[in-house]
Amino acid sequence: MPPTAPTTDHPETPTPDGSDPRCIPHKLVKPLPVGAECKYPNYSAEEQDVWRTLYARMETLLPGRAADEYLTGLRTLDLERDRIPALADVSRKLERATGWRVARTPGLLDAHDFFTYLAHRVFPSTDYIRARSELDYTPAPDCFHDIFGHTPMIVHPRFADFYQKIGQAALACQDAATEEGLTRIYWFTVEFGLIKNPAGLRIYGNGIISSSGETQHCLTDKVTKLPYKPERLAQQAYDIWHFQDPLFVIDSFDQLEHEFVRWAKERSLL
Ligand SMILES: [Fe+2]
Numbered sequence: 302m303p304p305t306a307p308t309t310d311h312p313e314t315p316t317p318d319g320s321d322p323r324c325i326p327h328k329l330v331k332p333l334p335v336g337a338e339c340k341y342p343n344y345s346a347e348e349q350d351v352w353r354t355l356y357a358r359m360e361t362l363l364p365g366r367a368a369d370e371y372l373t374g375l376r377t378l379d380l381e382r383d384r385i386p387a388l389a390d391v392s393r394k395l396e397r398a399t400g401w402r403v404a405r406t407p408g409l410l411d412a413h414d415f416f417t418y419l420a421h422r423v424f425p426s427t428d429y430i431r432a433r434s435e436l437d438y439t440p441a442p443d444c445f446h447d448i449f450g451h452t453p454m455i456v457h458p459r460f461a462d463f464y465q466k467i468g469q470a471a472l473a474c475q476d477a478a479t480e481e482g483l484t485r486i487y488w489f490t491v492e493f494g495l496i497k498n499p500a501g502l503r504i505y506g507n508g509i510i511s512s513s514g515e516t517q518h519c520l521t522d523k524v525t526k527l528p529y530k531p532e533r534l535a536q537q538a539y540d541i542w543h544f545q546d547p548l549f550v551i552d553s554f555d556q557l558e559h560e561f562v563r564w565a566k567e568r569s570l571l
Contacts, residue, residue: 322408324441326409327407333405336389336402339405354433359511366516369500370496371454375453377398385430388403391426402424403423403426405426405428420465422461426448427444431445437513446507463558463561466561466571469571473569482536485536489549493548495519495548496553527550529560534549
């Protein structure tokens with residue numbers, strides 16, 4: 302999740318009034334717990350059931366829609382269906398796959414803190430889960446968005462490197478316009494990216510994968526699909542409260558990374 306925007310699990314929803322503490326970015330005063338330092342919360346039976354419900358719902362929607370690379374990552378992490386996974390376990394598996402680890406964040410992070418972790422191959426994840434009343438919409442990332450949605454893609458070596466470079470480039474931004482462009486690139490790739498798989502167009506962006514409504518909508522003809530070009534993405538404004546249109550399609554994760562590195566180098570960000 303970009304640190305500046307809440308989760309749009311349910312488009313057409315009014316903007317929250319900002320009173321929800323999950324929507325207020327945290328400026329860190331001490332480092333986050335990482336890997337084995339992340340304690341397993343004392344989840345209630347209700348919270349565990351919300352995870353089961355969300356998992357079961359997406360498991361039926363993702364075949365034929367999610368990218369092969371995402372589904373491979375999901376299998377590699379072997380995330381529990383019946384119990385919220387422990388961040389420490391997810392971190393251990395990610396570290397084995399691509400050298401990334403997971404930190405526990407209390408909510409949205411300040412942008413500089415968030416990108417600093419990415420630049421060091423650490424993914425800040427929440428460990429709380431939305432209420433049952435928020436199955437279709439939550440104003441801020443929760444652990445279903447972060448764990449189920451984001452971590453499987455970080456198993457892919459090219460995506461993992463791309464994600465780190467996003468963090469590195471963000472820390473090097475010196476002006477608001479470049480920063481805005483990079484935030485848009487993040488939005489239309491990490492959160493809302495599509496890829497051409499051999500069997501057809503598939504989803505790898507987590508803003509889609511963790512939203513049942515957007516997952517069913519995004520591959521239809523109602524949404525304009527454009528080729529991935531960082532310059533073009535950097536110019537595309539987005540509206541977090543509606544289904545995304547247009548979306549951008551990569552040919553491969555090699556292309557995603559190479560084109561981003563070129564864009565960033567041309568701006569002295571890498
Ligand atoms: Fe996200």
